[in-house]
Amino acid sequence: MHQVYDRIDRDPRFHALARARSRLGWTLSGLVLVAYYGFVLAIAFAPGWLARPLGPDNTVTVGIATGLGVIALSVALTGVYVWRANRSFDRTNADIVANATRVAGGPYDAG
Amino acid sequence: MQASAVAGGGGASTVAIALFLAFVGATLVITWWAARRTRTTKDFYAAGGNITGFQNGLAIAGDFMSAASFLGASALVFSFGFDGLIYAVGGLCGWPLVLFLLAERLKNLGKYTFADAVSLRLAAVPIRCLAACGSLVAVVLYLIGQMVGAGKLVEVLFGLDYAIAVCGVGALMMFYVCFGGMIATTWVQIIKAALLLTGATIVAICVVIQTGWSFEGVFATAVAHHPNGLAALSPGGMLHDPISVISLGTALMFGTAGLPHILMRFFTVPDAREARRSVFYASAFIGYFYALTFIIGFGTIALVAGRAEFLDAQGNLRGGTNMAAIHLAQAAGGELLLGFMSAVCFATILAVVSGLTLSGASAISHDLYSSVLKRGAGEAQVVAISRYSAIGLGIVSIWLALLFEEQNVAYMVLLAFTVGASVNFPLLFLVMYWRGLTTTGALIGGILGLTTAVGCILLGPTVWVEVLDNERPIFPYKYPAIFAMAASFAGSILGSLFDRSARATRERAAFTDQYIRSQTGVGSEGASGH
Numbered sequence: 001m002h003q004v005y006d007r008i009d010r011d012p013r014f015h016a017l018a019r020a021r022s023r024l025g026w027t028l029s030g031l032v033l034v035a036y037y038g039f040v041l042a043i044a045f046a047p048g049w050l051a052r053p054l055g056p057d058n059t060v061t062v063g064i065a066t067g068l069g070v071i072a073l074s075v076a077l078t079g080v081y082v083w084r085a086n087r088s089f090d091r092t093n094a095d096i097v098a099n100a101t102r103v104a105g106g107p108y109d110a111g
Numbered sequence: 112m113q114a115s116a117v118a119g120g121g122g123a124s125t126v127a128i129a130l131f132l133a134f135v136g137a138t139l140v141i142t143w144w145a146a147r148r149t150r151t152t153k154d155f156y157a158a159g160g161n162i163t164g165f166q167n168g169l170a171i172a173g174d175f176m177s178a179a180s181f182l183g184a185s186a187l188v189f190s191f192g193f194d195g196l197i198y199a200v201g202g203l204c205g206w207p208l209v210l211f212l213l214a215e216r217l218k219n220l221g222k223y224t225f226a227d228a229v230s231l232r233l234a235a236v237p238i239r240c241l242a243a244c245g246s247l248v249a250v251v252l253y254l255i256g257q258m259v260g261a262g263k264l265v266e267v268l269f270g271l272d273y274a275i276a277v278c279g280v281g282a283l284m285m286f287y288v289c290f291g292g293m294i295a296t297t298w299v300q301i302i303k304a305a306l307l308l309t310g311a312t313i314v315a316i317c318v319v320i321q322t323g324w325s326f327e328g329v330f331a332t333a334v335a336h337h338p339n340g341l342a343a344l345s346p347g348g349m350l351h352d353p354i355s356v357i358s359l360g361t362a363l364m365f366g367t368a369g370l371p372h373i374l375m376r377f378f379t380v381p382d383a384r385e386a387r388r389s390v391f392y393a394s395a396f397i398g399y400f401y402a403l404t405f406i407i408g409f410g411t412i413a414l415v416a417g418r419a420e421f422l423d424a425q426g427n428l429r430g431g432t433n434m435a436a437i438h439l440a441q442a443a444g445g446e447l448l449l450g451f452m453s454a455v456c457f458a459t460i461l462a463v464v465s466g467l468t469l470s471g472a473s474a475i476s477h478d479l480y481s482s483v484l485k486r487g488a489g490e491a492q493v494v495a496i497s498r499y500s501a502i503g504l505g506i507v508s509i510w511l512a513l514l515f516e517e518q519n520v521a522y523m524v525l526l527a528f529t530v531g532a533s534v535n536f537p538l539l540f541l542v543m544y545w546r547g548l549t550t551t552g553a554l555i556g557g558i559l560g561l562t563t564a565v566g567c568i569l570l571g572p573t574v575w576v577e578v579l580d581n582e583r584p585i586f587p588y589k590y591p592a593i594f595a596m597a598a599s600f601a602g603s604i605l606g607s608l609f610d611r612s613a614r615a616t617r618e619r620a621a622f623t624d625q626y627i628r629s630q631t632g633v634g635s636e637g638a639s640g641h
Contacts, residue, residue, distance in 0.1 A: 001634045005627045018630050025211040032211075036204040040360035043197065043346045044353035050193070051345030059331045061344040063193055067200050068402060074207045075398040081211055082391040090384055097631050 007100040017092050024084060028077045035070050042066070126450025127268055134306075134458045138287065141298045145291035152490045155292035155497060156223035156473050157378040160636075162297055164385040168392020170297045171376050173304030175202065175367075175393070176400050177463040178260050178456050181307065183521035184401075185436040188408025189416065189428075192343035194350050195408055198521075199401035201360050205367025206394040213368055214390050215383035216543050216629040222636040224470075225374040225535065226478040229542045232621035234550040234614065236483050238538075241557045243478040245534035246371035248561065249527045250471040251508065253370075254464060256523035258512035260433065261460040263520075267430035268437070268453045277512045284464045285505035288472060289498045293379060296465045303455075303462040308400060310455040314436070315403045317443035318410035329406050332413035343412060355590055359525070362592030366528025369535030372470035383632050411435040414442040433520060464508070472500035525590070526568060533560035533595035541603050543629060546622040549615040552607025560599025567591030 008014050042050055043063075050063030149155050162170070180202060187195030220228035226242035258277055265276035287295050322328035330344060337343040350356045367373070377386045415421050415428070421438045423429045428438070440452035476497035481488045488496075515523070534557050541548045541556075568574055570585040588594075607615070628634050 002624060004633055005624045008627050008631060008633065009623060014627070014631070021630070029208055029211045032204055032207045036200070036360070036364060037357075039200060040197070040356055041353075043194070043350070043360075044356040047346035051342075058327060059334050059344065060327055061193075063346060064196075064330065064344060064405065067196050068405060070200050071203050071398045071401055074204050075394050078207050078210055078391050078394045081207075082387045085215075085387055086384055093631055097633055100633070 004100050008096060011096055011100065013092065014096050017089065017096065021085070021089055024081065028081055032074055032077060035073050039066055039070050126447060127453040130450060130454035131457055134302075134454060135283065135461075137302065138283075138295075138299045138461070141302075142287050142291035142295040145295035145298065148294055149290075149292045149494075152223070152477075152493050154294060155494050156375075156469075156477060158293040158297050160379060160381050162379040162385075164380060164388030165392050166297070166301055167376055167380050167385070167389035169304045169396065170300040170379075171373060171389060171393035172396035172400070173300035173307070173459075173462055174373050174376065174466045175397055176304065176307055176459070177257060177524070178264070178460045179256055179520050179524045181311070181400075181404070181459065182260065182264075182433045182436050182456060183524070184404050185408045185411050185439070186432040186434075187349065187521065188404075189411040189435040190432050191349035192337065192339070192412070193346050196405065197350070197356070197360060198363065199404045199408075201363025202367065203394065203398050203401050205364045206390060206397065208364065209368045210387060210390040210394070213374075213539060213543070214377055214386050217374060217539070218377045218380070218383045218386040219629045219632045219635040220543075220625065221378060223375070223378055223477050224473050225371060225539055226474070226482075229538050229553075230482075231542075232618055232625045233542065233548075233553060234618075237554055238550060239478045239482050241554060242535070242538065243474040245369075245530060245538070245557065245561065246474040246478070247471055249369070249371060249530045249535065250467050250474070250504075251511070252523055252530065253372075253527035254467050254471070254504070254508040255511045255515050255518070256520045256527070257460055257464050257467070258508050259515060259518060259523070260520045261457065261464070262512060262516070263431065263433065264437075264453075264456055264460065267434055268457070273516060274513060277509055280461060280464060281505045281509040281512075283461055284468050285502050287461075287465045288468045288501040288505075292494075292497075293469060296462075296469050297376075297379060300462045300466060303458045304396065306455045307459055308396060310440075310452050311400060311403045311407065313448060314440050314443055314452065315406040315410070317448065318406055318414065318439070321443055322410075322413055326406070329409050329413060333409040335413075336416050337412050343409075352588075354588055354593075358588060358590040358593040361596065362525060362528045362532050362590060365532035365536045365596065366592070367531070369531030369539070370527070371474065371531075371535065372466045374535075374539075375470050375473065378636075407436055407439060410443065411439045415439050418442070468501050468504050468508075471504045472497045475500040475504075522573065526564075529564050529568070529590070529592045529595060530561065532592050533564045533599045537596065537599040537603060541600075543625075545604075545607075546619055546626075547607050548603060549607045549610040549612075549618050551610045551612070551615065552603045552605070555606035556599045556601070556603025559602035560595050563598040564591055564595035567594060 052062050054060050153159055184198045217228050220231055226239045229242055230238040261280045262273045262277040265271050266273045322332040334340055380386050380389055415435055415438045421429055441449035476493055480496045481493045538553055538557055567586045572584040572589050575581050575584045
């Protein structure tokens with residue numbers, strides 16, 4: 001198995017894939033963390049802002065709308081990641097693995 | 112109080128009991144069917160790895176939407192208004208992080224439990240012991256919360272004695288887990304998730320209809336009925352200082368990523384692709400459910416608060432604030448909906464405790480017995496040990512539920528999240544993302560995280576003042592998650608940096624292989640068949 005890992009390690013496409021995946025993952029994580037901690041810190045330090053009604057005729061407050069918005073954003077970003085990963089990333093990954101195991105003369109030879 | 116034990120008169124109980132018996136009947140058939148398909152350890156722990164992403168998404172959502180989150184979150188909104196919603200938002204926001212940072216790597220590295228993934232390049236014996244400890248503490252705290260909730264619910268709904276209710280729940284959960292393993296546990300969870308989503312949708316629709324056919328109407332009616340008026344829609348009802356807000360928010364978000372019974376679900380799907388899809392479905396279902404919680408929570412203020420038929424002789428809510436959502440079902444949809452929601456809530460508790468018991472039993476049998484105590488034990492023997500562990504855990508949790516009858520359910524569950532966030536999550540995250548982590552560092556960090564969490568809870572306002580009757584707390588905050596999590600990360604990082612042993616060098620060198628496996632899935636369990 002170690003030989004297969006070694007070959008994958010030497011494949012530049014693997015490192016490009018890992019970089020792309022980690023860039024996407026960390027960017028989306030950053031967005032979720034900013035949105036969520038924004039909401040949490042607003043509760044901690046700016047409760048007055050969250051308590052404002054959305055408009056003159058509303059009782060629904062900024063806080064309620066923000067809370068629902070953070071939930072909607074989280075679900076949407078989850079969808080974005082799965083959509084990207086299950087299309088392009090998985091295909092590239094399959095190519096890299098197929099290449100590394102083919103050279104070895106069979107799937108997952110002892111190593 | 113005895114007279115008020117039955118929720119809404121004979122009719123409601125008949126509907127509830129009939130529906131509840133139908134659910135138990137169906138789950139027993141599933142268990143019988145699953146028992147015939149459970150032969151290997153892979154069947155028992157991971158449902159043979161044959162669950163699809165969609166099914167697993169529903170099952171994860173089912174695990175997460177416990178009675179504590181449905182009854183507990185609406186109870187918090189009922190009591191504290193806006194601040195109760197932080198549970199809903201925080202619980203959901205953990206999911207994207209699980210997906211972006213952990214899910215596929217976990218699936219590629221592990222076999223049945225998250226301890227498999229963390230012990231791959233570290234010393235198996237001590238690390239498995241640490242992971243099993245983290246799992247068991249979280250599982251037992253969570254179990255107590257759910258069992259106490261179940262006992263109270265049955266007491267109020269069916270008029271049964273608390274002790275009998277707790278024993279009944281314990282017996283059913285031991286039965287599901289022992290005979291049906293992960294296959295039965297997953298399908299029970301899927302059915303329950305579908306029932307709970309349906310029930311919550313109906314309640315929310317009824318609330319919107321009764322308050323004038325608009326989202327705005329729900330909140331306007333709530334404000335009109337709440338003694339504090341508009342303040343109910345603003346922060347500050349429950350959390351009074353910034354540290355508490357941030358610490359609670361952190362426990363909710365990162366605790367999700369450290370709950371062993373949920374992490375275990377990623378091993379029931381065939382590959383990383385299905386693991387990802389399951390998180391997407393799970394977060395969509397959970398997000399939808401928590402959005403409904405906004406309506407249901409404020410619906411309890413709009414339609415239940417202050418109404419004489421829901422109060423006891425002292426003017427408190429009948430059955431405690433945890434029953435707010437159940438009373439709302441009656442107020443919004445009459446006896447039929449009350450019966451339906453009561454049965455659904457009970458089904459929810461049964462399903463969640465089964466998932467927890469299975470996870471605890473796996474920690475004992477797979478992580479401790481077959482990997483530490485008796486390496487090389489045969490499959491049949493390991494499955495047998497799992498079954499004994501499930502029975503043992505069942506008995507322990509019945510005993511603890513009787514002991515902690517008066518504890519606040521939502522707080523017990525929050526402690527489980529705190530342990531998840533300060534022991535399991537740092538370990539899992541560092542082993543996957545930091546080459547430098549060594550066994551010594553992981554042990555120091557894990558033990559530090561666990562003792563800080565437990566110590567701060569014992570010396571904090573909830574135990575030191577409320578339970579032990581001391582005047583002022585030694586540790587001032589109710590929610591210790593940020594302190595325990597920081598201690599855990601700091602311990603792991605410093606312990607690893609100062610680790611100069613030969614073993615540490617080997618462990619750092621093994622990171623590359625682990626990294627490639629986690630990224631590509633080459634060499635992962637179940638992948639070799641393709």
